[in-house]
Amino acid sequence: MPLMWNWSMAERSDRGRPVAFRGGGFSPRPLGVVGPLVFIAVLAFWEAGCRTGLIPPLVLPAPSEALAALAHLVETGLLWKHLGASLQRLLVGWTLGTLLGIAVGFSIGLFSLARAGLAPVVAAIFPIPKIALLPLFVVWFGIGEGSKVATILFGTFFPTVVATYGGVDNVDRNLIRMGQSFGLSWLSIVRKIILPGALPAILPGFRISAAIAIVLLVAAEMIGAEFGVGAYILLAGSLMALDELLAGVAILSVMGLTVNWLIARLERFLLRWRT
Amino acid sequence: MELRLAGLHHGYGNIEVLRGIDLDIPAGRIVCIVGPSGCGKSTLLRLIGGLERPERGEVVQTGAPPPGCLNPLTYIFQDFALLPWRTVEGNVRLVLEDHGFGRAETAGIVDDVLARTRLSEFRAAFPRQLSGGMKQRVAVARALAVSPAFLLMDEPLSALDAQTRELLLDDLVDLWTRERFSGVYVTHNLREAVRLGHRVVLLSRRPGTVREILEIDLPLDARAGHAPELEAHRSRLWQLLRDEAHAADVELVDG
Structure with missing residues (x-):
């Protein structure tokens, strides 16, 4: 029995060693301080470059100058005028687009006729960059608020439709059968089974449509707007006031982050039943 | 109330x-x-x-x-079919909401069925917090x-592990002994069939026809003590089923 002999020999010669660990990795750990640290480092490097003259002020103003421009905006009270105008357009356009999008998405998800009739239309219009339609909206809805809201509405409508009917399609059919087997009314099944079942698909759609809405907001405000973050940036750009331009861009970034945070809160609240 | 199936083709x-x-x-x-x-058991x-x-x-x-009786023909599904966004209590309440009961009346029914399935203390839990056996008990309560x-x-125990299955099988026997409900129980597990069935209907492989009907006269609550007798029934069913099962196993799905 050579095998037995080898084994007992090995046992006698050493007392064994622990099996080497080879799992682990491939799972990102949260490192909270790294993000802000990188942010601060980039700003400091940038500021230092401007102060030492490494970066000419004509190419890129220092962060401190952009901050000063922002402070000026606050002092003169113009910030609230610009921000107010922008947020109003964003809110009206996005809300209407989202509500209409959910309604149409549900009809496509629930009714064969709506699906056959509307799904191809949606598929055809969805990929058009809505910025290209902006001049058309100016003709239709006037150069004032109408065209701006319409652009945002259109831009948010289509992704919401697609996300919603995708969500409705993905609701577990067994749950719907269960509802039917207990004699639930059609409306109960839609409200209590299909709507909450589609939410996990609809809410991420909100993120996409909100990002699109901000892009379209800036574009729309570049045509015939007195106030608004987009108008402010356009004016700053045409006057070569790069510090003001950067201040405007920073406002947009904060706006985007805030919207994302709000949607994340909403998701956490509405989808708290998930793991 | 009784059911009669006449010349079903599908x-x-x-x-x-x-x-x-x-x-x-x-x-x-x-x-x-x-x-x-x-x-075609589940189809049936x-x-x-x-x-x-x-x-x-x-x-x-x-x-x-x-x-x-609010819903004469009521299912218990293999995958439980609980709404993940509703608590245990909410899942039971779901099937009462369309019947126009008052708040107190609904609460009374919910309390009663949760007590009967020993789920009262888990009423606020979400399905994801429950084990498979508990989920199926919620479905029974509902x-x-x-x-x-x-x-x-429809194969209510098939998604559960062997131990949980045994526990829930006892629960079902208890339930029947107390309530004497009428039931149709579809399963591929012959042991479950002889434990729970007053009558066992054996279907042939596809296309399914009634191959054999077996009556088991032992009362349900006495069956635990009559293992040899049940085993005899089970092995007789298995003899009948074996060739069919083998033939079904080697068949192409869309053949």
């Missing part, structure tokens, strides 16, 4: 699934339907409860459902809430 596309099923389902007893996989159950329409033949309900005339059970 198929999907050009695949014939069930052929000429005639069967009486009496009140107050449990009928187990067993057969090789793909023989969906036909019985009206979730699918048979191509030919009909399911007839004779006699009135008992008073207070079914009891509508005081059904017939419980239609």
Whole structure:
């Protein structure tokens, strides 16, 4: 029995060693301080470059100058005028687009006729960059608020439709059968089974449509707007006031982050039943 | 209330699934339907409860459902079919909401069925927090809430592990002993069938026909003590099923 002999020999010669660990990795750990640290480092490097003259002020103003421009905006009270105008357009356009999008998405998800009739239309219009339609909206809805809201509405409508009917399609059919087997009314099944079942698909759609809405907001405000973050940036750009331009861009970034945070809160609240 | 199946035929596309099923389902007893996989057991159950329409033949309900019955034909599903966004209590309440009960009345029914399934202390839990066996007990509670005339059970224990299955099987025996409900129990597990069935209906492989009907006279609550007798029934069923199961196993799915 050579095998037995080898084994007992090995046992006698050493007392064994622990099996080497080879799992682990491939799972990102949260490192909270790294993000802000990188942010601060980039700003400091940038500021230092401007102060030492490494970066000419004509190419890129220092962060401190952009901050000063922002402070000026606050002092003169113009910030609230610009921000107010922008947020109003964003809110009206996005809300209407989202509500209409959910309604149409549900009809496509629930009714064969709506699906056959509307799904191809949606598929055809969805990929058009809505910025290209902006001049058309100016003709239709006037150069004032109408065209701006319409652009945002259109831009948010289509992704919401697609996300919603995708969500409705993905609701577990067994749950719907269960509802039917207990004699639930059609409306109960839609409200209590299909709507909450589609939410996990609809809410991420909100993120996409909100990002699109901000892009379209800036574009729309570049045509015939007195106030608004987009108008402010356009004016700053045409006057070569790069510090003001950067201040405007920073406002947009904060706006985007805030919207994302709000949607994340909403998701956490509405989808708290998930793991 | 009783059910009579007369000449049921069903198929999907050009695949014939069930052929000429005639069967009486009496009140107050449990009928187990067993057969090789793909023989149309689950389809048959969906036909019985009206979730699918048979191509030919009909399911007839004779006699009135008992008073207070909200949903005469009530299912218990293999995958539990609980709404993940509702708590245990909310899932039970779901099936009562369309019946126009007052708040107090609904709460009374919910309390009662949760107590009967020993779930009262878990009423606020979400399905994801529950084990498979607990989830199925919630589904049983939900079914009891509508005081059904017939419980239609589609492999209710198949998604559970062996130990949980054993516990829940005892629960079902207890439940029947207390409530004497009428049931149709579809399973591929012959042990479950002989433990729970007053009558065991053996289907042939696809297209499913009634191959054999076995009556087991032992009372349900006495069966635990009569293992040899049940084993004899089980092995007889297995003898009948074995060749069918083997033939079904080597068949191509869309053949």
